[in-house]
Amino acid sequence: FLSGIDYKTTTILLDGRRVKLELWDTSGQGRFCTIFRSYSRGAQGILLVYDITNRWSFDGIDRWIKEIDEHAPGVPRILVGNRLHLAFKRQVPTEQARAYAEKNCMTFFEVSPLCNFNVIESFTELSRIVLMRHGMEKIWRPNRVFSLQDLCCRAIVSCTPVHLIDKLPLPVTIKSHLKSFSMANGMNAVMMHGRSYSLASSGGGSSSKGNSLKRSKSIRPPQSPPQNCSRNNCKIS
Known part of the structure; x- marks a missing residue:
């Protein structure tokens, strides 16, 4: 990243409902810590992504977890090993990464955007955790399927x-x-x-409500008032 951050939106289908995600993709380089702190405060979920072919990127996860604990405590997070299609160049064993995720109370995925493997699944799982944490009805959009x-x-x-x-x-x-x-x-x-x-009755007892329904056949539309009509004869004033 030249600017240290990228932004996009996407929509996923979760349990028959549409969930819109706003994604802030921040760089893992140390000089962008200030940017990460700014955006992590308002985050509802965080994906910690490392390169399975780059040991340095995995070792740096510790630093980012400390940043999250300090600036976004309690925010759900998932550990993601990227570039699975280059497994023949792997420097981070799967079992080691999974054990690290369990130790830090995180779900773990290995993904490959090139092969479209586990990418949607990782975002879906994070969304599910976020919704369960905050309560489904507070975040669900009304235009559900x-x-x-x-x-x-x-x-x-x-x-x-x-x-x-x-x-x-x-x-x-x-x-x-x-x-x-x-x-x-x-x-x-x-x-x-x-x-x-x-x-619902706006006043009076249940008898008046029942009478208004029984007399509904005698109500005339306002466009054609009855002849010799007086206010005392009106059923609805």
């Missing part, structure tokens, strides 16, 4: 009021699931004459 069952439920519930689900020609178990799905996803609005009214 829905299952086929969720898509079918969403399509039906989006055009069917909750109180009409029981009238659908479907088995009881499916109708029960549809009502549960509707309430869990906040899709509990009743559509009447092109207007949306919430099932």
Whole structure:
């Protein structure tokens, strides 16, 4: 690296959800320690990468672990041995690297970008550790990949009021699931004459809410008010 740092973004699929990663690739040379300290403070996960054909790069991992412990304590980290396609020039035995990773509470991978081996797997594992550490729901993006069952439920519930689900020609178990799905996803609005009214009562007892549903057939759209209408005769003011 001439500048000491490189940046890119990528998206991976983890357990059916899209996870966007922002990658800050810093140089392992000692003169870039200041840059590493700046970016490690806000990191949620760190990959410590060494060259399996370069013993010096592996021996330098100790220094970077000390930097992490000082400036980013508790951040999940994974040890990665790079350039596996040059295993015939190996200077760092696999077992030694694995034992070192276990000693420092790190997951271990050997990867080869040239052969596309274990690259995605290492990022996926780090993402999984980060999400488990912070709590899944705090980091998951809302645009997750829905299952086929969720898509079918969403399509039906989006055009069917909750109180009409029981009238659908479907088995009881499916109708029960549809009502549960509707309430869990906040899709509990009743559509009447092109207007949306919430099932939740804004005041008064349950009887007034029931009456408003029973009288829904007599409600006219605002575009065509009934003749001789007075405010006392209006069902919804």
